[in-house]
Amino acid sequence: MSDDDPVLVRAADGVAHVVLNRPGARNALNLPMCHGLSDAFARLDADDSVGAVLVRANGPAFCAGADLKEREGRDEVWVRNRRLASFAAYEAIERCSKPVVALVHGPVVGSGGEIAMSCDFIVAADDATFRFPEPHWGTVGATQRLQRVIGKRRAKELLFTARTMPVDEAAAVGLVARIVPAAELLATGAELGATIASAPRLAMSLTKQAIDLGSETDLAKGIRIEMAAIERCLADGAWRGGVEDFASTMRENRARAATQEGN
Structure with a gap:
Protein backbone atom coordinates (compact mmCIF):
# COMPACT_ATOMS: atom_id res chain seq x y z
CA MET A 1 0.00 0.00 0.00
CA SER A 2 1.31 3.43 -1.01
CA ASP A 3 0.70 6.69 0.83
CA ASP A 4 -0.77 7.92 -2.46
CA ASP A 5 -3.52 5.27 -2.52
CA PRO A 6 -7.06 6.73 -2.37
CA VAL A 7 -7.86 4.60 0.68
CA LEU A 8 -5.33 3.90 3.41
CA VAL A 9 -5.67 1.24 6.09
CA ARG A 10 -3.71 1.31 9.31
CA ALA A 11 -4.30 -1.06 12.22
CA ALA A 12 -2.83 -1.32 15.71
CA ASP A 13 -4.00 -2.65 19.07
CA GLY A 14 -7.24 -4.00 17.66
CA VAL A 15 -8.34 -0.73 16.03
CA ALA A 16 -8.20 -0.17 12.26
CA HIS A 17 -8.24 3.25 10.61
CA VAL A 18 -9.68 3.46 7.09
CA VAL A 19 -8.62 6.81 5.70
CA LEU A 20 -10.06 8.57 2.66
CA ASN A 21 -6.91 9.88 1.02
CA ARG A 22 -7.59 12.24 -1.87
CA PRO A 23 -7.09 15.51 0.01
CA GLY A 24 -6.28 17.45 -3.18
CA ALA A 25 -9.73 16.52 -4.52
CA ARG A 26 -11.40 17.08 -1.12
CA ASN A 27 -11.76 13.28 -1.00
CA ALA A 28 -14.29 13.21 -3.81
CA LEU A 29 -15.36 9.62 -4.35
CA ASN A 30 -14.00 8.11 -7.57
CA LEU A 31 -13.85 4.56 -8.91
CA PRO A 32 -10.47 3.66 -7.35
CA MET A 33 -11.72 4.89 -3.98
CA CYS A 34 -14.87 2.75 -4.35
CA HIS A 35 -12.72 -0.31 -5.02
CA GLY A 36 -10.37 0.65 -2.20
CA LEU A 37 -13.20 0.82 0.33
CA SER A 38 -14.69 -2.49 -0.81
CA ASP A 39 -11.31 -4.23 -0.60
CA ALA A 40 -10.42 -2.66 2.75
CA PHE A 41 -13.63 -3.74 4.45
CA ALA A 42 -13.50 -7.24 2.97
CA ARG A 43 -10.04 -7.64 4.53
CA LEU A 44 -10.97 -6.09 7.85
CA ASP A 45 -14.11 -8.18 8.18
CA ALA A 46 -11.96 -11.32 7.95
CA ASP A 47 -9.23 -10.03 10.31
CA ASP A 48 -9.74 -11.51 13.77
CA SER A 49 -7.23 -9.08 15.27
CA VAL A 50 -9.49 -6.09 14.52
CA GLY A 51 -12.22 -5.22 17.01
CA ALA A 52 -13.21 -1.76 15.79
CA VAL A 53 -12.89 0.32 12.63
CA LEU A 54 -12.65 4.11 12.36
CA VAL A 55 -13.41 5.78 9.02
CA ARG A 56 -11.83 9.21 8.66
CA ALA A 57 -10.31 11.45 6.02
CA ASN A 58 -7.17 13.41 5.24
CA GLY A 59 -7.41 17.05 4.21
CA PRO A 60 -9.94 19.83 4.81
CA ALA A 61 -13.08 17.84 3.92
CA PHE A 62 -14.39 14.42 4.84
CA CYS A 63 -15.76 13.93 1.32
CA ALA A 64 -16.99 16.46 -1.25
CA GLY A 65 -19.29 13.94 -2.92
CA ALA A 66 -18.87 11.99 -6.14
CA ASP A 67 -15.99 12.99 -8.40
CA LEU A 68 -17.94 14.27 -11.39
CA LYS A 69 -14.72 14.98 -13.30
CA GLU A 70 -14.14 11.27 -13.89
CA ARG A 71 -17.47 11.08 -15.76
CA GLU A 72 -16.42 13.52 -18.47
CA GLY A 73 -16.45 11.73 -21.82
CA ARG A 74 -17.95 8.55 -20.34
CA ASP A 75 -21.08 6.85 -21.61
CA GLU A 76 -24.14 5.71 -19.67
CA VAL A 77 -22.83 2.17 -19.24
CA TRP A 78 -19.66 3.40 -17.55
CA VAL A 79 -21.57 5.75 -15.25
CA ARG A 80 -24.02 3.00 -14.29
CA PHE A 87 -23.21 0.86 -3.84
CA ALA A 88 -20.86 -2.10 -3.36
CA ALA A 89 -18.52 0.07 -1.28
CA TYR A 90 -21.32 1.31 0.98
CA GLU A 91 -22.59 -2.24 1.41
CA ALA A 92 -19.11 -3.52 2.32
CA ILE A 93 -18.94 -0.93 5.09
CA GLU A 94 -22.45 -1.68 6.28
CA ARG A 95 -21.99 -5.46 6.29
CA CYS A 96 -18.70 -5.42 8.20
CA SER A 97 -19.18 -7.53 11.32
CA LYS A 98 -16.96 -5.18 13.35
CA PRO A 99 -18.31 -1.90 14.79
CA VAL A 100 -17.52 0.92 12.36
CA VAL A 101 -17.44 4.55 13.47
CA ALA A 102 -17.30 7.51 11.06
CA LEU A 103 -15.19 10.48 12.18
CA VAL A 104 -16.26 13.34 9.96
CA HIS A 105 -15.06 16.91 9.62
CA GLY A 106 -15.60 19.78 7.23
CA PRO A 107 -17.98 19.32 4.28
CA VAL A 108 -19.76 15.95 4.06
CA VAL A 109 -21.48 15.97 0.68
CA GLY A 110 -23.53 13.38 -1.23
CA SER A 111 -21.45 10.21 -1.40
CA GLY A 112 -19.59 11.33 1.71
CA GLY A 113 -22.87 11.18 3.59
CA GLU A 114 -23.51 7.70 2.18
CA ILE A 115 -20.12 6.52 3.42
CA ALA A 116 -20.75 8.00 6.86
CA MET A 117 -24.29 6.62 7.11
CA SER A 118 -23.01 3.16 6.15
CA CYS A 119 -21.03 3.20 9.39
CA ASP A 120 -22.67 2.25 12.69
CA PHE A 121 -22.67 5.82 13.96
CA ILE A 122 -21.10 9.19 13.24
CA VAL A 123 -18.94 11.36 15.46
CA ALA A 124 -18.62 14.82 13.94
CA ALA A 125 -16.24 17.69 14.45
CA ASP A 126 -17.93 20.98 15.25
CA ASP A 127 -16.94 22.27 11.80
CA ALA A 128 -18.79 19.50 9.93
CA THR A 129 -21.67 20.26 7.55
CA PHE A 130 -23.90 17.94 5.53
CA ARG A 131 -25.38 18.41 2.08
CA PHE A 132 -27.15 16.08 -0.36
CA PRO A 133 -27.28 17.83 -3.77
CA GLU A 134 -27.79 14.80 -6.03
CA PRO A 135 -31.01 15.97 -7.77
CA HIS A 136 -29.40 19.32 -8.46
CA TRP A 137 -26.51 17.47 -10.13
CA GLY A 138 -28.98 15.73 -12.43
CA THR A 139 -28.87 12.37 -10.73
CA VAL A 140 -30.44 10.39 -7.87
CA GLY A 141 -28.73 9.37 -4.66
CA ALA A 142 -29.01 9.16 -0.87
CA THR A 143 -32.71 8.38 -1.19
CA GLN A 144 -32.60 5.21 0.94
CA ARG A 145 -30.18 5.50 3.85
CA LEU A 146 -30.94 9.15 4.50
CA GLN A 147 -34.68 8.65 5.00
CA ARG A 148 -34.02 5.66 7.25
CA VAL A 149 -31.76 7.79 9.43
CA ILE A 150 -33.64 11.10 9.62
CA GLY A 151 -37.11 10.29 8.29
CA LYS A 152 -38.79 10.58 4.92
CA ARG A 153 -39.89 14.22 5.08
CA ARG A 154 -36.58 15.57 6.34
CA ALA A 155 -34.75 13.57 3.67
CA LYS A 156 -36.99 15.03 0.97
CA GLU A 157 -36.39 18.56 2.21
CA LEU A 158 -32.60 18.13 2.15
CA LEU A 159 -32.56 16.45 -1.26
CA PHE A 160 -35.05 18.81 -2.87
CA THR A 161 -33.30 21.97 -1.67
CA ALA A 162 -29.63 20.87 -1.57
CA ARG A 163 -29.21 23.13 1.43
CA THR A 164 -26.32 22.77 3.84
CA MET A 165 -27.25 21.24 7.19
CA PRO A 166 -25.11 22.48 10.11
CA VAL A 167 -23.72 19.93 12.52
CA ASP A 168 -25.99 20.95 15.41
CA GLU A 169 -29.06 20.22 13.30
CA ALA A 170 -27.53 16.95 12.12
CA ALA A 171 -27.21 15.87 15.74
CA ALA A 172 -30.74 17.01 16.57
CA VAL A 173 -32.26 14.84 13.81
CA GLY A 174 -30.17 11.78 14.67
CA LEU A 175 -27.70 11.84 11.77
CA VAL A 176 -24.80 12.51 14.15
CA ALA A 177 -24.36 10.70 17.46
CA ARG A 178 -21.85 13.08 19.00
CA ILE A 179 -20.23 16.46 18.28
CA VAL A 180 -16.69 17.22 19.47
CA PRO A 181 -14.29 20.12 18.91
CA ALA A 182 -12.46 19.66 15.63
CA ALA A 183 -9.10 19.53 17.42
CA GLU A 184 -10.34 16.59 19.52
CA LEU A 185 -11.90 14.47 16.76
CA LEU A 186 -9.01 12.03 16.29
CA ALA A 187 -8.37 11.67 20.02
CA THR A 188 -12.07 11.02 20.63
CA GLY A 189 -12.05 8.44 17.84
CA ALA A 190 -9.00 6.72 19.29
CA GLU A 191 -10.66 6.52 22.70
CA LEU A 192 -13.89 5.16 21.22
CA GLY A 193 -12.02 2.62 19.12
CA ALA A 194 -10.02 1.38 22.10
CA THR A 195 -13.17 1.07 24.23
CA ILE A 196 -15.05 -0.88 21.57
CA ALA A 197 -12.08 -3.12 20.73
CA SER A 198 -11.60 -3.99 24.42
CA ALA A 199 -14.95 -5.80 24.55
CA PRO A 200 -15.23 -9.53 23.74
CA ARG A 201 -15.26 -9.73 19.95
CA LEU A 202 -18.09 -12.24 19.58
CA ALA A 203 -20.41 -10.35 21.93
CA MET A 204 -19.77 -7.08 20.11
CA SER A 205 -20.27 -8.63 16.68
CA LEU A 206 -23.50 -10.33 17.75
CA THR A 207 -24.76 -7.12 19.35
CA LYS A 208 -24.29 -5.30 16.04
CA GLN A 209 -25.95 -8.14 14.14
CA ALA A 210 -28.89 -8.33 16.53
CA ILE A 211 -29.57 -4.58 16.25
CA ASP A 212 -29.33 -4.61 12.47
CA LEU A 213 -31.52 -7.68 12.02
CA GLY A 214 -33.94 -6.58 14.72
CA SER A 215 -34.51 -3.23 13.03
CA GLU A 216 -36.02 -5.09 10.08
CA THR A 217 -38.69 -6.96 12.03
CA ASP A 218 -41.16 -6.68 14.93
CA LEU A 219 -40.29 -6.84 18.62
CA ALA A 220 -41.25 -10.49 19.14
CA LYS A 221 -39.03 -11.67 16.31
CA GLY A 222 -36.33 -9.26 17.49
CA ILE A 223 -36.32 -10.88 20.92
CA ARG A 224 -35.82 -14.26 19.27
CA ILE A 225 -32.88 -12.82 17.32
CA GLU A 226 -31.40 -11.55 20.59
CA MET A 227 -31.95 -14.90 22.32
CA ALA A 228 -30.13 -16.71 19.51
CA ALA A 229 -27.23 -14.30 19.97
CA ILE A 230 -27.24 -14.89 23.74
CA GLU A 231 -27.11 -18.66 23.21
CA ARG A 232 -24.09 -18.27 20.93
CA CYS A 233 -22.34 -16.23 23.62
CA LEU A 234 -23.17 -18.86 26.24
CA ALA A 235 -21.76 -21.61 24.02
CA ASP A 236 -18.59 -19.59 23.45
CA GLY A 237 -17.96 -19.20 27.19
CA ALA A 238 -16.36 -15.73 27.06
CA TRP A 239 -19.25 -14.43 29.19
CA ARG A 240 -17.60 -16.01 32.24
CA GLY A 241 -14.74 -13.56 31.91
CA GLY A 242 -17.21 -10.68 31.96
CA VAL A 243 -18.80 -11.97 35.15
CA GLU A 244 -15.38 -12.42 36.76
CA ASP A 245 -14.30 -8.91 35.74
CA PHE A 246 -17.50 -7.46 37.18
CA ALA A 247 -17.04 -9.34 40.46
CA SER A 248 -13.41 -8.21 40.67
CA THR A 249 -14.39 -4.59 40.09
CA MET A 250 -17.05 -4.78 42.79
CA ARG A 251 -14.52 -6.22 45.29
CA GLU A 252 -12.07 -3.44 44.47
CA ASN A 253 -14.76 -0.79 44.89
CA ARG A 254 -15.81 -2.21 48.28
CA ALA A 255 -12.20 -2.33 49.45
CA ARG A 256 -11.63 1.25 48.30
CA ALA A 257 -14.79 2.42 50.07
CA ALA A 258 -13.78 0.64 53.26
CA THR A 259 -10.35 2.28 53.16
CA GLN A 260 -11.89 5.72 52.67
CA GLU A 261 -14.27 5.17 55.59
CA GLY A 262 -11.34 4.10 57.76
CA ASN A 263 -9.54 7.34 56.98
Whole structure:
Protein backbone atom coordinates (compact mmCIF):
# COMPACT_ATOMS: atom_id res chain seq x y z
CA MET A 1 0.00 0.00 0.00
CA SER A 2 1.31 3.43 -1.01
CA ASP A 3 0.70 6.69 0.83
CA ASP A 4 -0.77 7.92 -2.46
CA ASP A 5 -3.52 5.27 -2.52
CA PRO A 6 -7.06 6.73 -2.37
CA VAL A 7 -7.86 4.60 0.68
CA LEU A 8 -5.33 3.90 3.41
CA VAL A 9 -5.67 1.24 6.09
CA ARG A 10 -3.71 1.31 9.31
CA ALA A 11 -4.30 -1.06 12.22
CA ALA A 12 -2.83 -1.32 15.71
CA ASP A 13 -4.00 -2.65 19.07
CA GLY A 14 -7.24 -4.00 17.66
CA VAL A 15 -8.34 -0.73 16.03
CA ALA A 16 -8.20 -0.17 12.26
CA HIS A 17 -8.24 3.25 10.61
CA VAL A 18 -9.68 3.46 7.09
CA VAL A 19 -8.62 6.81 5.70
CA LEU A 20 -10.06 8.57 2.66
CA ASN A 21 -6.91 9.88 1.02
CA ARG A 22 -7.59 12.24 -1.87
CA PRO A 23 -7.09 15.51 0.01
CA GLY A 24 -6.28 17.45 -3.18
CA ALA A 25 -9.73 16.52 -4.52
CA ARG A 26 -11.40 17.08 -1.12
CA ASN A 27 -11.76 13.28 -1.00
CA ALA A 28 -14.29 13.21 -3.81
CA LEU A 29 -15.36 9.62 -4.35
CA ASN A 30 -14.00 8.11 -7.57
CA LEU A 31 -13.85 4.56 -8.91
CA PRO A 32 -10.47 3.66 -7.35
CA MET A 33 -11.72 4.89 -3.98
CA CYS A 34 -14.87 2.75 -4.35
CA HIS A 35 -12.72 -0.31 -5.02
CA GLY A 36 -10.37 0.65 -2.20
CA LEU A 37 -13.20 0.82 0.33
CA SER A 38 -14.69 -2.49 -0.81
CA ASP A 39 -11.31 -4.23 -0.60
CA ALA A 40 -10.42 -2.66 2.75
CA PHE A 41 -13.63 -3.74 4.45
CA ALA A 42 -13.50 -7.24 2.97
CA ARG A 43 -10.04 -7.64 4.53
CA LEU A 44 -10.97 -6.09 7.85
CA ASP A 45 -14.11 -8.18 8.18
CA ALA A 46 -11.96 -11.32 7.95
CA ASP A 47 -9.23 -10.03 10.31
CA ASP A 48 -9.74 -11.51 13.77
CA SER A 49 -7.23 -9.08 15.27
CA VAL A 50 -9.49 -6.09 14.52
CA GLY A 51 -12.22 -5.22 17.01
CA ALA A 52 -13.21 -1.76 15.79
CA VAL A 53 -12.89 0.32 12.63
CA LEU A 54 -12.65 4.11 12.36
CA VAL A 55 -13.41 5.78 9.02
CA ARG A 56 -11.83 9.21 8.66
CA ALA A 57 -10.31 11.45 6.02
CA ASN A 58 -7.17 13.41 5.24
CA GLY A 59 -7.41 17.05 4.21
CA PRO A 60 -9.94 19.83 4.81
CA ALA A 61 -13.08 17.84 3.92
CA PHE A 62 -14.39 14.42 4.84
CA CYS A 63 -15.76 13.93 1.32
CA ALA A 64 -16.99 16.46 -1.25
CA GLY A 65 -19.29 13.94 -2.92
CA ALA A 66 -18.87 11.99 -6.14
CA ASP A 67 -15.99 12.99 -8.40
CA LEU A 68 -17.94 14.27 -11.39
CA LYS A 69 -14.72 14.98 -13.30
CA GLU A 70 -14.14 11.27 -13.89
CA ARG A 71 -17.47 11.08 -15.76
CA GLU A 72 -16.42 13.52 -18.47
CA GLY A 73 -16.45 11.73 -21.82
CA ARG A 74 -17.95 8.55 -20.34
CA ASP A 75 -21.08 6.85 -21.61
CA GLU A 76 -24.14 5.71 -19.67
CA VAL A 77 -22.83 2.17 -19.24
CA TRP A 78 -19.66 3.40 -17.55
CA VAL A 79 -21.57 5.75 -15.25
CA ARG A 80 -24.02 3.00 -14.29
CA ASN A 81 -21.17 0.62 -13.45
CA ARG A 82 -19.46 3.37 -11.47
CA ARG A 83 -22.64 3.85 -9.41
CA LEU A 84 -22.83 0.10 -8.78
CA ALA A 85 -19.24 0.24 -7.52
CA SER A 86 -20.23 2.93 -5.03
CA PHE A 87 -23.21 0.86 -3.84
CA ALA A 88 -20.86 -2.10 -3.36
CA ALA A 89 -18.52 0.07 -1.28
CA TYR A 90 -21.32 1.31 0.98
CA GLU A 91 -22.59 -2.24 1.41
CA ALA A 92 -19.11 -3.52 2.32
CA ILE A 93 -18.94 -0.93 5.09
CA GLU A 94 -22.45 -1.68 6.28
CA ARG A 95 -21.99 -5.46 6.29
CA CYS A 96 -18.70 -5.42 8.20
CA SER A 97 -19.18 -7.53 11.32
CA LYS A 98 -16.96 -5.18 13.35
CA PRO A 99 -18.31 -1.90 14.79
CA VAL A 100 -17.52 0.92 12.36
CA VAL A 101 -17.44 4.55 13.47
CA ALA A 102 -17.30 7.51 11.06
CA LEU A 103 -15.19 10.48 12.18
CA VAL A 104 -16.26 13.34 9.96
CA HIS A 105 -15.06 16.91 9.62
CA GLY A 106 -15.60 19.78 7.23
CA PRO A 107 -17.98 19.32 4.28
CA VAL A 108 -19.76 15.95 4.06
CA VAL A 109 -21.48 15.97 0.68
CA GLY A 110 -23.53 13.38 -1.23
CA SER A 111 -21.45 10.21 -1.40
CA GLY A 112 -19.59 11.33 1.71
CA GLY A 113 -22.87 11.18 3.59
CA GLU A 114 -23.51 7.70 2.18
CA ILE A 115 -20.12 6.52 3.42
CA ALA A 116 -20.75 8.00 6.86
CA MET A 117 -24.29 6.62 7.11
CA SER A 118 -23.01 3.16 6.15
CA CYS A 119 -21.03 3.20 9.39
CA ASP A 120 -22.67 2.25 12.69
CA PHE A 121 -22.67 5.82 13.96
CA ILE A 122 -21.10 9.19 13.24
CA VAL A 123 -18.94 11.36 15.46
CA ALA A 124 -18.62 14.82 13.94
CA ALA A 125 -16.24 17.69 14.45
CA ASP A 126 -17.93 20.98 15.25
CA ASP A 127 -16.94 22.27 11.80
CA ALA A 128 -18.79 19.50 9.93
CA THR A 129 -21.67 20.26 7.55
CA PHE A 130 -23.90 17.94 5.53
CA ARG A 131 -25.38 18.41 2.08
CA PHE A 132 -27.15 16.08 -0.36
CA PRO A 133 -27.28 17.83 -3.77
CA GLU A 134 -27.79 14.80 -6.03
CA PRO A 135 -31.01 15.97 -7.77
CA HIS A 136 -29.40 19.32 -8.46
CA TRP A 137 -26.51 17.47 -10.13
CA GLY A 138 -28.98 15.73 -12.43
CA THR A 139 -28.87 12.37 -10.73
CA VAL A 140 -30.44 10.39 -7.87
CA GLY A 141 -28.73 9.37 -4.66
CA ALA A 142 -29.01 9.16 -0.87
CA THR A 143 -32.71 8.38 -1.19
CA GLN A 144 -32.60 5.21 0.94
CA ARG A 145 -30.18 5.50 3.85
CA LEU A 146 -30.94 9.15 4.50
CA GLN A 147 -34.68 8.65 5.00
CA ARG A 148 -34.02 5.66 7.25
CA VAL A 149 -31.76 7.79 9.43
CA ILE A 150 -33.64 11.10 9.62
CA GLY A 151 -37.11 10.29 8.29
CA LYS A 152 -38.79 10.58 4.92
CA ARG A 153 -39.89 14.22 5.08
CA ARG A 154 -36.58 15.57 6.34
CA ALA A 155 -34.75 13.57 3.67
CA LYS A 156 -36.99 15.03 0.97
CA GLU A 157 -36.39 18.56 2.21
CA LEU A 158 -32.60 18.13 2.15
CA LEU A 159 -32.56 16.45 -1.26
CA PHE A 160 -35.05 18.81 -2.87
CA THR A 161 -33.30 21.97 -1.67
CA ALA A 162 -29.63 20.87 -1.57
CA ARG A 163 -29.21 23.13 1.43
CA THR A 164 -26.32 22.77 3.84
CA MET A 165 -27.25 21.24 7.19
CA PRO A 166 -25.11 22.48 10.11
CA VAL A 167 -23.72 19.93 12.52
CA ASP A 168 -25.99 20.95 15.41
CA GLU A 169 -29.06 20.22 13.30
CA ALA A 170 -27.53 16.95 12.12
CA ALA A 171 -27.21 15.87 15.74
CA ALA A 172 -30.74 17.01 16.57
CA VAL A 173 -32.26 14.84 13.81
CA GLY A 174 -30.17 11.78 14.67
CA LEU A 175 -27.70 11.84 11.77
CA VAL A 176 -24.80 12.51 14.15
CA ALA A 177 -24.36 10.70 17.46
CA ARG A 178 -21.85 13.08 19.00
CA ILE A 179 -20.23 16.46 18.28
CA VAL A 180 -16.69 17.22 19.47
CA PRO A 181 -14.29 20.12 18.91
CA ALA A 182 -12.46 19.66 15.63
CA ALA A 183 -9.10 19.53 17.42
CA GLU A 184 -10.34 16.59 19.52
CA LEU A 185 -11.90 14.47 16.76
CA LEU A 186 -9.01 12.03 16.29
CA ALA A 187 -8.37 11.67 20.02
CA THR A 188 -12.07 11.02 20.63
CA GLY A 189 -12.05 8.44 17.84
CA ALA A 190 -9.00 6.72 19.29
CA GLU A 191 -10.66 6.52 22.70
CA LEU A 192 -13.89 5.16 21.22
CA GLY A 193 -12.02 2.62 19.12
CA ALA A 194 -10.02 1.38 22.10
CA THR A 195 -13.17 1.07 24.23
CA ILE A 196 -15.05 -0.88 21.57
CA ALA A 197 -12.08 -3.12 20.73
CA SER A 198 -11.60 -3.99 24.42
CA ALA A 199 -14.95 -5.80 24.55
CA PRO A 200 -15.23 -9.53 23.74
CA ARG A 201 -15.26 -9.73 19.95
CA LEU A 202 -18.09 -12.24 19.58
CA ALA A 203 -20.41 -10.35 21.93
CA MET A 204 -19.77 -7.08 20.11
CA SER A 205 -20.27 -8.63 16.68
CA LEU A 206 -23.50 -10.33 17.75
CA THR A 207 -24.76 -7.12 19.35
CA LYS A 208 -24.29 -5.30 16.04
CA GLN A 209 -25.95 -8.14 14.14
CA ALA A 210 -28.89 -8.33 16.53
CA ILE A 211 -29.57 -4.58 16.25
CA ASP A 212 -29.33 -4.61 12.47
CA LEU A 213 -31.52 -7.68 12.02
CA GLY A 214 -33.94 -6.58 14.72
CA SER A 215 -34.51 -3.23 13.03
CA GLU A 216 -36.02 -5.09 10.08
CA THR A 217 -38.69 -6.96 12.03
CA ASP A 218 -41.16 -6.68 14.93
CA LEU A 219 -40.29 -6.84 18.62
CA ALA A 220 -41.25 -10.49 19.14
CA LYS A 221 -39.03 -11.67 16.31
CA GLY A 222 -36.33 -9.26 17.49
CA ILE A 223 -36.32 -10.88 20.92
CA ARG A 224 -35.82 -14.26 19.27
CA ILE A 225 -32.88 -12.82 17.32
CA GLU A 226 -31.40 -11.55 20.59
CA MET A 227 -31.95 -14.90 22.32
CA ALA A 228 -30.13 -16.71 19.51
CA ALA A 229 -27.23 -14.30 19.97
CA ILE A 230 -27.24 -14.89 23.74
CA GLU A 231 -27.11 -18.66 23.21
CA ARG A 232 -24.09 -18.27 20.93
CA CYS A 233 -22.34 -16.23 23.62
CA LEU A 234 -23.17 -18.86 26.24
CA ALA A 235 -21.76 -21.61 24.02
CA ASP A 236 -18.59 -19.59 23.45
CA GLY A 237 -17.96 -19.20 27.19
CA ALA A 238 -16.36 -15.73 27.06
CA TRP A 239 -19.25 -14.43 29.19
CA ARG A 240 -17.60 -16.01 32.24
CA GLY A 241 -14.74 -13.56 31.91
CA GLY A 242 -17.21 -10.68 31.96
CA VAL A 243 -18.80 -11.97 35.15
CA GLU A 244 -15.38 -12.42 36.76
CA ASP A 245 -14.30 -8.91 35.74
CA PHE A 246 -17.50 -7.46 37.18
CA ALA A 247 -17.04 -9.34 40.46
CA SER A 248 -13.41 -8.21 40.67
CA THR A 249 -14.39 -4.59 40.09
CA MET A 250 -17.05 -4.78 42.79
CA ARG A 251 -14.52 -6.22 45.29
CA GLU A 252 -12.07 -3.44 44.47
CA ASN A 253 -14.76 -0.79 44.89
CA ARG A 254 -15.81 -2.21 48.28
CA ALA A 255 -12.20 -2.33 49.45
CA ARG A 256 -11.63 1.25 48.30
CA ALA A 257 -14.79 2.42 50.07
CA ALA A 258 -13.78 0.64 53.26
CA THR A 259 -10.35 2.28 53.16
CA GLN A 260 -11.89 5.72 52.67
CA GLU A 261 -14.27 5.17 55.59
CA GLY A 262 -11.34 4.10 57.76
CA ASN A 263 -9.54 7.34 56.98
